Amino acid sequence: MSLQQVFDHLDANMSTYKTRLSDAVAIPSVSNSQETEHVEATRSVLEDYTRCLLESIGATVDMREIGDNQEYPPVIFATLGTSASKKTVLVYGHMDVQPAQMSDGWDTEPFAMTTIDGKMYGRGTTDDKGPVLAWINAIEAYQQENIPLPVNIKFVLEGMEESGDSGPLQDLILSEADGFFAGIDYTCISDNYWLGQNTPCITYGLRGIVYFHVNVKCAKKDLHSGVHGGVVYEGMAELCAILNSMVAPNGDITITGINRDVLPMTPEEEASYGPIDFNIDTYKSELGVTKLTHRTKAGILQHRWRYPSLSIHGIEGAFSDAGDKTVIPAEITGKFSIRLVPDMDPQKVTNLVKAHIRSFHNSTGSENEVTVSTTASAFSWLGDTSDANYTAGKRATVRVHHKAADLTREGGSIPITLTLQEATGASVMMLPIGSSDDGAHSQNEKLNVSNYLNGMKLLASYMYEVSQLAAGR
Known part of the structure; x- marks a missing residue:
């Protein structure tokens, strides 16, 4: 009452x-x-x-x-x-x-x-x-x-x-x-x-998070692309390649060992996705997309909640204004984050990311200066x-x-x-x-x-x- x-x-x-x-x-x-x-x-x-x-x-x-x-x-x-x-x-x-x-x-x-x-x-x-x-x-x-x-x-x-x-x-x-x-x-x-x-x-x-900055420095100043293009290891190309090397188009993270500590799914958890009220078509409509990386309700929800993901957020230092500018930027920074799930540890993930980028950079033959830093981290x-x-x-x-x-x-x-x-x-x-x-x-x-x-x-x-x-x- x-x-x-x-x-x-x-x-x-x-x-x-x-x-x-x-x-x-x-x-x-x-x-x-x-x-x-x-x-x-x-x-x-x-x-x-x-x-x-x-x-x-x-x-x-x-x-x-x-x-x-x-x-x-x-x-x-x-x-x-x-x-x-x-x-x-x-x-x-x-x-x-x-x-x-x-x-x-x-x-x-x-x-x-x-x-x-x-x-x-x-x-x-x-x-x-x-x-x-x-x-x-x-x-x-x-x-x-x-x-x-x-x-x-x-x-x-x-x-x-x-x-x-x-x-x-x-x-x-x-x-x-x-x-x-x-x-x-x-x-x-x-x-x-x-x-x-x-x-x-x-x-x-x-989910938890680790936010990364990867910086590539290829010259002491911006360069004219018509004069120097084709003879230097361009930092923008290397940065894009680094970012692309970490995540597949379907969202799978390709960094070795990244899924090692992900908490295995129990049968009880697997069954829990069935009764959840979630409509895939409504979700796609809300997002304004026509296709998702997974086809089933369980697959979509699991990859939103209980599996890690890597998203690329932006590039700082590159030309982004209206019009054209034929420049090779001397230094650029790519920004990306990885969402963590139980039982992933932010420091372990950071170490894996740095090892991956270092290995990829070494494989290019480039002598550009590549550094990786984190700006934020949190456990799941x-x-x-x-x-x-x-x-x-x-x-x-x-x-x-x-x-x-x-x-x-x-x-x-x-x-x-x-x-x-x-x-x-x-x-x-x-x-x-x-x-x-x-x-x-x-x-x-x-x-x-x-x-x-x-x-x-x-x-x-x-x-x-x-x-x-x-x-x-």
Whole structure:
């Protein structure tokens, strides 16, 4: 009965929650921008907007500065409830966003939320302002109905996730393992999406990553291709050959030994792909492609989630402006990454990549200077879907959506997930509320009104189910 009161309250106050999200979207908190407006907005969305909301629901908020300078926005550590008789749930989220402007191809102003046909368009609606606000709204609904919150809550909310520079936060979290993070029973993160548009998901795995730069220097200055072409070992040609040597057109990584530590698939895992709600044609349509490297549902999902992949991202130092330029660049840098899966180790992968590139370079006869470096790395993460945290998530999903959640993994990397697990020693679960077609990081990012509302109910139910399991019910 009390949970139904919370649901009814959420239904009745949707206009407030939409306005709240609209206000958050209007703050252009672009974390990987050096523009003064965006730097100030990223700090403001945490110090002013989010802090105010958390304090309005009674949370004790501690603003933590991170890093060695003021380039980083603060991190919010907030606490709501300290009852020894209740479980404590840690909630992680971020309030920064990817860059966006109308000239990118948006149909509506990205920093002015627009609702059309039940879809709320705007940068940050689904990634990750909407899910963060869904937590706050769900907690507030309990309070305004005078129903005791079923659990203690702790928040970690940051403003650098989209910049790929959460390193200082990870250091802070680990330093607080015996402080702020002591006594946490479960961690819940809502910073990902359903696999499709119809069936809710619970995510229990993420791939890791190693990001590489391979630099090729062939001359002391740029050269005229008409004068010197054909007599020097051109760096661009060698770089392209190096990149091409590591991955086949079908996506197979051709680096010797790269799959040696990949965790073998069990019969149970193999069987788990069958029931998952995933339509290959819909997926191809969403991507705008006509053919995929694998033909079956299981094959596609396995190569998105549980096998490594190598992607080439770009070349720095090459001519890329409009028009023609007949130059042999003296120095160029290729950028690529490898997504890791259990039980791959970033350092082992780095060593294999360097050995492969060194061997390939030696085979060319070139005396160009070739160097390889890494700019980021993270282990993969895998949760235990049989523990109480996941049981609460499963029960909450059925209660709200009237169907079981698909248990999924993600191909992307969220390094903070593993850091939180290490610091708390507690189970981590990803409980998404957004749909696969939300377009996070893309043009016309959106969050369905129905997903926003049901997401609040899901999180309210999750807190309730945690308390029920703790009571043996």
